[in-house]
């Protein structure tokens with residue numbers, strides 16, 4: 281077939297000028313976009329195309345088509361779209377892993393993260409810091425439970441993940457105030473970015489028309505540089521003066537060494553800020569969101585919580601029943617298969633992202649009988665794929681047991697996609713093993729140390745969703761906890 285004889289995937293009609301204006305007026309959030317896309321899929325099938333403002337986006341909702349694209353034709357579907365101007369500003373012109381186009385720069389940046397930070401031997405070098413963060417989290421929860429009956433869990437989870445990722449990024453335990461400053465600027469950019477969407481349209485004009493907003497965006501980036509650059513410079517100085525206080529290799533250290541293959545130069549400070557920011561964002565919000573959803577289900581279904589406690593008692597504490605032992609160690613996690621099922625079920629029912637990051641095709645391709653023109657944006661309905669009733673019995677029910685049958689469940693979807701909370705193929709989240717370790721370690725210890733209960737009088741745990749950067753609980757989880765040991 282030649283590409284000329286095939287048409288674009290079906291979708292609603294596009295009327296130049298009118299449709300973009302309608303989109304701008306609606307300014308859809310992801311929460312509203314998903315039901316709209318579901319209606320379109322029901323009408324037109326598993327592959328649809330839609331013009332959103334100035335971009336044509338193809339959405340794929342079927343797991344076999346996703347496998348065909350991302351695994352079988354991985355090289356064609358692994359590019360990223362040319363970023364919108366705002367994204368370009370905060371990614372230093374595509375010099376971050378998630379925005380880089382599919383090529384040598386992307387490969388170098390991704391390989392650096394995977395080999396220098398995420399390889400199991402490197403990940404292990406941070407186990408002491410995970411223990412420290414866990415202790416800080418438990419102490420904070422305990423303190424909170426002594427002063428109030430109702431704890432808003434997600435704030436504590438977010439803070440803990442920032443402590444952990446900031447240490448991995450800069451190799452030092454920065455004080456509480458600084459952690460809060462970093463959390464504040466990172467979240468302001470991550471969650472607030474939507475507000476600046478208008479500046480992506482004819483930027484030369486809108487940056488003048490909406491000058492205040494443009495200045496606000498520049499200020500956010502400047503604030504980010506102000507908190508992150510001193511930490512990067514401190515690592516540089518320590519390296520030059522061979523002053524490393526500990527033997528930890530931080531992400532910033534690896535960036536100082538790195539050379540870009542195409543441009544044959546080291547990274548600029550601006551690029552290092554963008555890469556550190558990407559590292560912090562990628563590993564904090566996603567994980568704390570997943571943790572909140574999992575803990576919410578454990579509060580909603582106390583029998584699941586009890587089963588984890590039982591498993592820990594049987595498999596970790598053992599016959600001597602020394603329950604004084606308050607820490608479940610990382611080495612113990614391999615003996616907790618039910619806990620792993622709970623984590624997988626949490627990610628299936630509530631993937632932090634309901635889409636992957638936008639992909640783009642590098643050339644015109646005919647896919648499933650339709651034309652996907654060069655540079656068209658392609659995305660996948662991650663949440664819907666994990667809830668496919670042809671794969672999952674009672675897909676909307678939280679039933680961790682379903683994974684017990686499938687002992688070595690393959691989350692990378694290489695042979696077959698059953699769910700894809702981390703994406704699949706060449707752009708799969710490089711941090712998925714670390715993320716799973718964080719989820720298992722924190723859930724095991726949170727449940728072993730405290731009994732998690734719904735607030736008296738609250739009635740039920742509300743699992744409604746809301747989109748921020750990730751899809752979070754619309755009504756954040758509020759709990760009552762009491763020491764278990």
Ligand code: HEM
Nearest residue numbers: 377378562563566567570636637701702703707709711715
């Ligand atoms: C529960 C936690 C996490 C979830 C659910 C998650 C999910 C995802 C998803 C869906 C993608 C996009 C895949 C695609 O576009 O096809 C992604 C990309 C990425 N993730 Fe994660 N992630 C998590 C944790 C982490 C961690 C801990 C790190 C590293 C510290 C990380 C680093 C990245 C990077 C660098 C990319 C861009 C990859 C590329 O474009 O090549 N993520 N992640």
